[in-house]
Amino acid sequence: MFFKGLPFFFLIFYVPVFSQVQDSAMHISEVQLDVYRKPAKLITATKSVSVALPNFLLQNAPGRLLESLNLLPGSKMEERSPGSYRFSIRGSTLRSPFGVRNVKIYLDDFSLTDAAGNTYLNILDPEILQSIEIYKGPESGDFGAVTGGTALLQTKNSEEKSFGISAGSFSHYKGKIRFAEQFKNHFLQVYTSYETTDSYRDHAALQRKFMFLNDRYRYGQNNQFHVLLLLSKVHYETPGGLTLAQMQENPRQARPKTATLPGAAEQQAGIYNKMIFAGLSNLINFTENFSHFIVVQGNYNDFRNPFITNFEKRFENNFTVRTHLNFAEKSLNSVYETRLGFEGAAAKASIRNFDNRLGVPTNPQNFDNIYANSGFVFLSQKAVFGEKLTIDLAGSLNLMNYRWKSIFPEQTSGNRKFKNEFLPNLGISYLLGNGFSARGKIGKGNSAPTTEELRSSAQEINRSLNPEFGWNKEIGIRKQWGNLLFTELSFFDFRLKDAIVRRQNDNGQEYFVNAGETVQKGIEFVAESRKIHINKKLLNSIKFYLAGNLYDFIFKNYIKNSEDFSGNQLTGVPSTSLQNLMNIELLQGLKIDIAHFYTSKIPLNDANSVFAEPSFIGNISASYLLKSRTFIGSLCLSIQNIYNTPYSLGYDTNAYGNRFYNPAAGRNYLLGINLTLNSPL
Template identity: 60%
Template sequence: MPGKNLRFLLLFLISILASGQSDSTALIAEITIDAYKKPTKFITSTKSVAISGSNFQNQNSPDRLLESINLLAGTRMEERSPGSYRLSVRGSTLRSPFGVRNIKVYLDDFILSDATGNTYLNLIDPELISKTEIYKGPESGDFGAVTGGTVLLKTSDSETKTLGVTAGSYGLFKENLNYSKNFVKHYLQVFQSYHTTDSYREQSAINRKSIFLKDRWNYLENHQLNLMFLFTDLHYETPGGLTFAQMQANRKQSRPATSALPGAKEQNAGIFNKTILAGISHQFPLAENLSHFLVVQGAYTDLRNPFITNYEKRFENNFALRTHLNFEKNTEQWFLQTRLGLETGFNKGIVKNYDNARGTPTNPQNFDEIKTNSEFVFLSQKADFKEKIFMEASLSLNSMKYDWQNLYPSLENGTMKFKDQWLPNFGISWLIKDGFSVRGKIGKGSSAPTSEEIRSSTQQINLELAPEYGWNKEIGIRKQFKNILFLEGNYFDFRLKDAIVSKQNENGQEYFVNAGGTVQKGFEVIAETKNFTFNSKILNQVKFWVSGSFYDFKFENYRKNNEVYSGNQITGTPSAMLQSVINMKFFNTISVDYSNFYTSKIYLNDANSVESEPSFVGNMVFRYPLNFEKIKLNFDLQIQNLYNTDYVLGYDINAFGGRYYNSAAFRNFNIGMAVNF
């Protein structure tokens, strides 16, 4: 099936190039990336960046970001169950049994990741996001201590008045309201959404209510003040992993009880997360070539997690600040931009574990308080010479400290202060001629353990866990052919030391170890065409995209409990991923998007003794607009898992007892309507 479909897509592309006429839709090469207020054309950027614009956002099911992320080379989003996401950039889920770690995430001007390095990405409604920029590998100059990557989520800047409703398989219902308008010097956005579904497996329902407010005030020329408020009330159930035999017997079931432990349904396993995030940013000039930027924000999280062995309550207070001075100088021959800045974060978390009696907390088990301070100062220099040579050099000094105190059953305390890390980065891009560039990059990354790794679900403070760090080197080429076809290829070599790896004990509780090192070599490629128009009453437009990631990721110097894993393939990362999407328009009205996702086998444990089957999944989206005098109606029908593939969308790696499998839904549907006023 995969080979046949890929041959079809290649033949289809050739026929398009031979017969079509291109229109004015921009290729990715012509897009300007923000790079956190360092605007650059994609084709001249020194960075390895993947971009998901409106074309990709439309491929998502309205309740998740998964499809738009998975269409990009080098990135992978998993969904063990609705609401339980993992985000990987070049294999970074090695240390993430759940959630988003080792990846820094920003929302517009604001910092979504907390001071410990954890990110509740599932708080964000996917329909709030208009564009995603993913920076692959260390970008420590501007974004601090990470080794996986950095994600910039952008909300809309255009006026809209939209009410959307979606219903679908397994009790899916989604409603959202998006209102944004310019008022003299203000741009105001109000976004509200409600989402619920029973989902495919038992004990995997989700309910999410969210509201987002944004006010951008240009009170003077080049003076901008931004206010942001986000509140999300999220509850999703967690069905737990199955053994292969259990999945074969009933792939819809949740983790069943054993002679020693109750099951996920019996214990009402799930997550309750109520989070408030609010902040203010200010950008203003100080002199002719000098400006200042400042972000101040705070957040509070009330998280409750009934699990099979315990009931956890987590209360988190977060504070973050980011500030930098910017100097810019532009002449006919060159452009310089210098940035000197600081980003700091503070997190205070109180974690309380109780016995779990069918979803009700009873006897106390263990209470801890953990305070986290993390910060980095950075200096970055951007330079363009005659719009041919583009350079970026940066250096940051990163520090992190944990203060912990056991409140029950004993009174103990301590401090973990990791060694400060100097992290350099350097990149260069040469625009050989219009539409053709080559680039090179080298940089060091580091990532300290998060609070949920220091104090994992085993309820023990892990004093032996150390930060992981490593050097990344890569080269790339970007080529645009006659404003019709764009190609990009990247090769990277990343050597990680003290890699953090997740494990499970017999109770299904996660804990973490430093697993020696990894050698991660990979090649990533994308090909994109513009829209092509046809003089036909039936088929009017076609646009094509294909991307691929091909990896050779291996453990190095990895020994655990007298077992040697050096030379084994890294757990949880496929060696090959191919994805494509064809956008078509028929009868000058109906839009059809046809996407395919191929994933090679995945090793599910460090010993490489268990592996998954490759998967090939297809989706289709149909859109039909109706225009009236004052309103526009947009109808869409989505078919997920078009080929009815039996597959898993998120594995539990290194799972005790072989409980690796979280089966995904067979073919399912949703239908939506959006009213634009």
């Protein structure tokens, strides 16, 4: 299947570019990174970073980030069924039955990741975003203790009064309204949306209600006070994994009942998630070179999960503070920046498990309260010499502890304090010539178990589970080829010890173990053109992008029971991923985007005895510009999986009973219209 798709990849590079007028906009290499309020140009950045700008974000189906994140090398988002998301950086899904773990995620100034390290990414409507920065590998320093990576989500900051609706296959519907306007020193933004779909599979419907309020108030000399409020209510059904035989018989079915267990639809398996998230931040500049930043935030999460063997209710409160002092000194040929700060979070999770009788909680099984405290003190130093040499040196001292109270069926208590870890990080970049840089990086990461791993759906406190940790080393080069093409090549070697991996018992409940050591070596690459203006009546402009990764991820010193899996490929991680995107503008108003994703075979269990077949997926979307005196709009048509390829968007690795497969939809369609007012309301 891969070779059938290869001609299309080569075709994208066979574009006549020699006589075309080149875009006068900024070079791709000059893209400005935020780096959590530490701006840097991509070409001189010491970090391994990928950026999703608006042309990437427009590739998503409404309500999800999957397509734009999967275009980035080293970044992988999965959707086992609508709403059931997993997100990993460089193969870190081993410990994620759902949600996001081992990746730190920020929304503007605010941390979406809770005190225990878990992130509910599915509560967001991605249409509030204007860019995403993905930092790959351990960052420590400014971002604390993770081994996977860090994602910075930036919300839109442009004025707009807009309305949109879309509808498509499987009874999909979405409506949205955005109001954003500058009032003197305030930039006020309000966004709300409603989305629903029945989905491809039986018992896989989704409903999401979302509201986002944001106010940025500027005062004094470049000072800013920021208020954010987010309300989200998500319900999605979980059809469950299928065996290969079940998938071949009927890929649309939900997990059927067995002789001993009822089926997913019969038990009304699904997720009900309500979240209220609020935060305040303030940046004050005392002098040109000295400033202070602080953010205070909290959220409440009402999470309910009827499952085949139980009905779980979880009520979570989370509180986070982040603060840092910033010092900067600039001279004619050098820049010195220092940041000293602290981020700390506290959370309480009240977890209640009941028998599940056809989707109704009945007899109590287990009641536990879990308390998590985490935080880190960090110091980071950046120095730029002669506009050529950039050095980032950082370190953080990280702490993490849990305590718990078991209330039913027995009253017990306990605690677990993990060793405080000092995590250093050093990155160096040197500008070898105009638009040509080389970089090197070394850093240590550490990731403690989350609440859902310490006390998993198997309903036992796992006292023996340890944090995973490891060192990452990498080198890379970036090159801007004149005014046309940007390329990047990175090599990394990450050695992870005590890797946390997911298991399932015979009831399908998750539990987690440390799996020895993994060796993760990889190559990642990007080639991206500028928008090439052709100035013809038929073809106005074209832009292309190609990226991918080649991974050699293996277990080392991993013995499970009496079986030695050392040398096996890392479960759930494909060795090769390739993705491309072509943006075409035609007829002074018609835009066409064509995206392709190739994924090689994927090992589905630690024994490497079962592999998922390679997949080649194509998507195409078209939008036509609409104009009048009162509005500017677009009419959009998207076709997902244009080749009607049988595949899964996410697998249940190491699944009991070989229920690995979550079939994704075949060819499906979406039609939408967006209208933006260009006159006052």
